[in-house]
Amino acid sequence: MLMDTSDEWIVQRTGVRERRFVEPGVGASHLGTAAARKAIGKAGIAVDDIGLVVFATLSPDYYFPGAGVLVQQQLGMPTVGALDVRDQCTGFLYGLSVAEAYVKGGFHDYVLVIGAETHSPGLNFTTAGRDTAVIFGDGAGAVVVGPADSGRGILSSHLHSEGKYARELCVEAPTFLSNPWITKDMLEAGRHFPRMNGRYVFTHAVRRFPEVIREALAKNGLALSDLSLLVPHQANLRITQAVGEALGLPEGKVFSNIEKYGNTTAASIPIALDECVEGGRLREGDLVCLAAFGSGFTWASALIRW
Numbered sequence: 001m002l003m004d005t006s007d008e009w010i011v012q013r014t015g016v017r018e019r020r021f022v023e024p025g026v027g028a029s030h031l032g033t034a035a036a037r038k039a040i041g042k043a044g045i046a047v048d049d050i051g052l053v054v055f056a057t058l059s060p061d062y063y064f065p066g067a068g069v070l071v072q073q074q075l076g077m078p079t080v081g082a083l084d085v086r087d088q089c090t091g092f093l094y095g096l097s098v099a100e101a102y103v104k105g106g107f108h109d110y111v112l113v114i115g116a117e118t119h120s121p122g123l124n125f126t127t128a129g130r131d132t133a134v135i136f137g138d139g140a141g142a143v144v145v146g147p148a149d150s151g152r153g154i155l156s157s158h159l160h161s162e163g164k165y166a167r168e169l170c171v172e173a174p175t176f177l178s179n180p181w182i183t184k185d186m187l188e189a190g191r192h193f194p195r196m197n198g199r200y201v202f203t204h205a206v207r208r209f210p211e212v213i214r215e216a217l218a219k220n221g222l223a224l225s226d227l228s229l230l231v232p233h234q235a236n237l238r239i240t241q242a243v244g245e246a247l248g249l250p251e252g253k254v255f256s257n258i259e260k261y262g263n264t265t266a267a268s269i270p271i272a273l274d275e276c277v278e279g280g281r282l283r284e285g286d287l288v289c290l291a292a293f294g295s296g297f298t299w300a301s302a303l304i305r306w
């Protein structure tokens with residue numbers, strides 16, 4: 001037995017039934033590149049049409065350089081810019097807002113936004129790490145942001161952070177604050193594993209999700225009743241359900257797929273979006289809200305007219 005847990009505990013407390021773990025040697029850049037190929041194909045454009053790569057991950061192949069440059073190379077792109085975003089569960093929405101600004105500002109026609117994670121090699125699969133080891137999973141998703149007809153596309157993005165809670169969900173070592181090298185003490189104390197004050201994160205998430213969703217609607221003069229679908233970051237099924245209830249949204253208007261992938265942090269929203277598209281959940285004219293909360297603390301939303 002790896003750790004003291006049970007399928008019943010995991011399903012009841014998190015909603016996770018299955019996850020995907022990469023093979024050794026597969027990095028977030030590889031998953032991200034595969035997702036990017038699919039997104040570019042579906043957008044019906046060529047790789048060379050992309051003006052900028054934005055890559056959101058908390059599990060990059062290397063501490064540096066970032067994973068975006070590896071996608072530039074793996075896709076055989078011209079020497080376009082490659083920007084890495086480090087905002088964990090909220091990273092994809094931070095990245096999407098960058099793409100929105102570049103496209104709306106007329107700087108690029110198409111920006112590729114990727115969310116990709118390989119958590120599995122970095123989790124603590126002993127009982128001491130069971131609170132995080134049972135929820136996080138590997139995966140990737142990508143979108144191409146491009147020009148939209150008036151009234152359609154990304155209507156607005158809303159980003160927030162509160163750094164006083166940085167240590168409530170973090171990997172604290174190795175650290176350039178003191179010793180950037182791995183030490184025996186660090187390994188013995190397990191300080192190189194993710195550390196999460198789960199209940200604390202949960203409580204803040206349940207407050208911030210509804211807040212930032214309402215903010216996006218208010219900014220656009222829209223109401224909750226106008227919403228066709230909420231696609232939240234897949235943190236925990238109970239968080240998703242609590243957010244839906246707080247907003248009075250029927251279950252059918254709140255997307256959930258955490259049971260298949262676990263919490264894939266920056267990858268969860270683009271994976272969910274892809275499933276919504278493939279499953280015919282999104283029709284032209286639908287109003288879709290994306291929202292996320294995570295380490296930092298950071299939280300964000302984006303409102304989209306499909």
Ligand code: UT7
Nearest residue numbers: 005006009013089130131134198199201202235236293294
């Ligand atoms: O992606 C964005 C960032 N992350 C999140 O949004 C995650 C937010 N937090 C959560 O999803 C939940 O807090 C967890 C799933 C991490 C934990 O669920 P919880 O209901 O908040 O449990 P807890 O941490 O309050 O722990 C309750 C009990 C504890 O035992 P005692 O102290 O009551 O005896 C834990 O030791 O459950 C125990 N526990 C487990 N038991 C079996 C914690 N993890 C496990 C486990 N299996 N995997």
